[in-house]
Amino acid sequence: MTEATDYRPMWGELGLDLEKHDALLGVLDQVYTDVYLAQKNRPDGMGYFDFVMSEVHGLRIKELVDAKAAGKIVVGSFCVFVPEELVLAANGVNVGLCAGADFGTEQAERYLPRNTCALIKSFFGFSLEKVCPYLESCDLVVGENTCDGKKKAYETFKDMTKGEFMALDMPNTKSDEGHTVLKRAYLDLVAALERVSGKAITVDSLKAGIETVNKKRAAMHRLAKLRHATPAPISGLDALLANQVFFYDNPERFTDSVNKLCDELEQRIEKKIGVAPDTTPRIVISGCPMAVPNWKLPSIIESAGAVVVGEESCIGERGTQNLVSTDGESVDRLIENLVDRYFTIDCAVFTPNPTRAEHALQIARDTKADGVIHYALQFCSPYQMEAPLLERHVESGGLPVLRIDTDYSQEDVGQLRTRVEAFIEQIRH
Numbered sequence: 001m002t003e004a005t006d007y008r009p010m011w012g013e014l015g016l017d018l019e020k021h022d023a024l025l026g027v028l029d030q031v032y033t034d035v036y037l038a039q040k041n042r043p044d045g046m047g048y049f050d051f052v053m054s055e056v057h058g059l060r061i062k063e064l065v066d067a068k069a070a071g072k073i074v075v076g077s078f079c080v081f082v083p084e085e086l087v088l089a090a091n092g093v094n095v096g097l098c099a100g101a102d103f104g105t106e107q108a109e110r111y112l113p114r115n116t117c118a119l120i121k122s123f124f125g126f127s128l129e130k131v132c133p134y135l136e137s138c139d140l141v142v143g144e145n146t147c148d149g150k151k152k153a154y155e156t157f158k159d160m161t162k163g164e165f166m167a168l169d170m171p172n173t174k175s176d177e178g179h180t181v182l183k184r185a186y187l188d189l190v191a192a193l194e195r196v197s198g199k200a201i202t203v204d205s206l207k208a209g210i211e212t213v214n215k216k217r218a219a220m221h222r223l224a225k226l227r228h229a230t231p232a233p234i235s236g237l238d239a240l241l242a243n244q245v246f247f248y249d250n251p252e253r254f255t256d257s258v259n260k261l262c263d264e265l266e267q268r269i270e271k272k273i274g275v276a277p278d279t280t281p282r283i284v285i286s287g288c289p290m291a292v293p294n295w296k297l298p299s300i301i302e303s304a305g306a307v308v309v310g311e312e313s314c315i316g317e318r319g320t321q322n323l324v325s326t327d328g329e330s331v332d333r334l335i336e337n338l339v340d341r342y343f344t345i346d347c348a349v350f351t352p353n354p355t356r357a358e359h360a361l362q363i364a365r366d367t368k369a370d371g372v373i374h375y376a377l378q379f380c381s382p383y384q385m386e387a388p389l390l391e392r393h394v395e396s397g398g399l400p401v402l403r404i405d406t407d408y409s410q411e412d413v414g415q416l417r418t419r420v421e422a423f424i425e426q427i428r429h
């Protein structure tokens with residue numbers, strides 16, 4: 001047995017509060033053991049993701065430190081509208097900074113109103129308590145102006161990051177004008193990336209970045225499709241974990257690991273091996289993104305005897321849908337291609353946004369789901385406001401919907417469990 005690496009000197013150098021960081025890792029470890037390692041009949045390919053999670057603040061951070069020493073930059077973002085393709089093209093490493101744990105909430109509420117969504121409070125809390133090695137590694141942090149909460153929070157947050165902060169101005173309609181606004185935002189991002197990295201983005205580097213991310217997304221499309229099978233070859237929790245690791249891992253290694261997992265799932269499907277019997281009620285979750293370690297709702301659903309077969313979410317199919325074309329022989333043309341692909345992301349901050357409900361129903365049909373659970377974080381107006389619209393659309397397609405509003409705390413777990421169990425009873429064959 002090899003001795004565990006001591007990462008404390010590295011964390012210290014990054015400026016983490018070691019005591020608080022220990023407390024965070026302790027909680028994370030316990031939750032992971034209870035939620036993930038307690039699952040039965042998991043595919044062997046999940047071993048890779050277990051390893052990634054066990055080293056999420058260790059080996060991966062060491063890789064970031066080494067990449068920086070080799071001249072790369074680390075770029076952090078909070079939203080799937082920040083193209084990883086551009087970051088890679090500028091000799092950068094892209095990391096997701098959204099946080100899914102109730103940590104440092106009291107501190108965060110010194111800067112934010114109490115009625116701010118848990119996702120925003122969480123990244124403030126992680127920053128203020130100095131427990132996020134990803135954030136502390138960033139040379140550039142990109143905050144996209146999407147919902148009002150994030151937009152206004154970034155006005156304060158921009159002075160809290162060690163690295164440079166850049167606000168990305170986003171459109172709020174899917175109009176021609178919106179298309180132009182997004183292109184302008186991406187051109188601004190190119191300029192910032194080139195300045196911070198000291199490297200020009202070229203046709204070749206951008207094509208290479210697009211190809212790398214296309215492969216990563218194609219692997220996720222493959223995984224999503226395999227979940228259409230009955231019995232479900234993988235749990236919703238495990239598929240969510242792959243979707244979450246998407247935002248942290250080395251892209252090539254990640255793609256390879258997801259494809260290996262998919263090879264195994266294909267064999268399982270052929271042999272009719274599933275994580276639950278054929279008759280298990282199948283659920284699609286639609287709504288706000290679930291950042292690590294926010295496994296609360298899928299864990300409740302699956303421990304109540306259902307299986308999650310798809311996510312209409314930015315950490316899920318909303319975030320990974322569609323690839324970027326590599327056609328074109330100028331950087332400008334390739335950026336147009338990026339805008340075309342990113343413009344199809346149907347985040348609830350756009351108005352109107354009918355394709356999101358259509359996509360949710362489509363995922364539910366493809367996965368042969370028995371019902372859809374809409375998940376909104378409390379105080380998230382865009383998703384809470386869209387919930388009844390989405391519910392009507394999905395119900396008109398013949399599927400029942402349960403609407404859940406929650407946060408990252410454990411206080412409402414009992415009440416949620418009761419509602420989810422009643423919904424599962426209702427949809428059981």
Ligand code: BJ8
Pocket residue numbers: 078079080081117118119120146147148149150288289314345347348349377379380381382383
């Ligand atoms: S593209 S969903 S990742 S903005 S939960 S902070 S919306 S109040 S996260 Fe998002 Fe980009 Fe859209 Fe996706 Fe605001 Fe709601 Fe909080 Fe949210």
